[in-house]
Amino acid sequence: MPQPARPTLRCLRQDLSEDWDDARQRAALDDEPAALPPFHKLAHPVVRHAASVYDGTADTDAQREGITGLTNPMWLKLKTGRWRGAVWEDDAGQPWLCAAGLRREYESSDFYARFMSDVLSGGPEQFLPTPADRHRLRLEQAEAALAAWEQRLHQDACDALSAAHEAGSATFAVPGLRDGSPGLSTADVTVVVLDEDDDPDGGVAELVVAFARTDWAHLDLAEHADLIVLAAVHPDEQSWDVSSLATGPIYSLVMSPAELAALLAAADRHGTPGATSPGATAHYAHRGHLTASSVNGTSVRGLCGKWFVPRQDHDSMPKCDRCDAVMRTMKEAEAARG
């Protein structure tokens, strides 16, 4: 499936020296191209125009005009304001903006005059997409496919939560990434309200989200899917508990029935898939463990029993009450021993 016309890296770096709407994008091309949006969405007038004229569908043929005098391959003209461009379509129908420049009529620096002379003297290869361009295109397509899959999964999870809110339980399939690929897991959402016989402390409810793996060959993806579903239920990472079973993991939340009902009712199909927060309080943990953990990104157990990976500025957060209480008791005991 072709994308709209996209500029090559060479065109972006060498030809588009001015007129950027966002100068940071121009700077990022040299420093950090991985962080840039899809290339057909870059903030430059000629890029925008190329993407709108050659949008990857075949019904724009009427607007096509070849650059006279160049036939193998054929180059398509692009005009917007002062800018001129040359577009080439690969065998898969993917249009590429391979060169661009400013119109300067009757001058040798006019874009078309210079482009034609460069192609005739040095050959067309210098302008065609390189392996790096093709790799970037594949990355962007993969990113778009994963994002679309995450969106669908997020919506399926929200629908299941609404159903579980009504009926007490719901089941849905976590789809594979490609059309026709096997489902990754079956997810079973169950709301359990413990009655007072079970729980002497009074009303507690548990939400159980059990995954039964159906495709063990794509475990990384299945585990990523788990987190998308958990985020759709409750974004607070530290409120989740887990048991890892041979059939797949079971995640659970324990809270009051009213809180749980509110949570299920609030499931937002339009929310951002996978958005979670690492917790609002700072935990105490053994200092030696913390250092190793910060360096390696491994998790550490707080005094309160919660596991976390230190990755926030803990000085700006309130202390965890439970950790704080344990810390005080330990200090007092130490002082009493002398």
Next chain:
Amino acid sequence: METVAAVKVERSELDRLDAAVAEIGTQSQLGAALSMLAENVRNGSDVLLAGKEEHLTPAAAARSLGMSRTHLYKVMDAGELPFVRVGRDRRVAASDLIAFSHGREHDRARLAERFAHVAPNRASLVNALADGE
């Protein structure tokens, strides 16, 4: 089986336990055990206390794990927590329960890491997908 939730133990209770430990002395097995109980509670660790041969009902086992019976049955059905049948009912050995509870700590540690590393893990998925894997 008893679950001692560290957070629910009062300071004054701990002081009295310390006094009892001092009186019995830690040379005594019982005194050493009580001392260990006090130490754990003081460090914020919950303590499970069970007879070696003791078996628990699913309700008691679920309560001590802080989960619903529905959740517990899923765990038993998956073979993760052994149980014996008593007629139509099930019983869980306290030692199996403690072993299972201990194993969950590893699962929790790993979940925290998966949440923390979601961005780089996602980037790896995109790369693998782009490379046609």
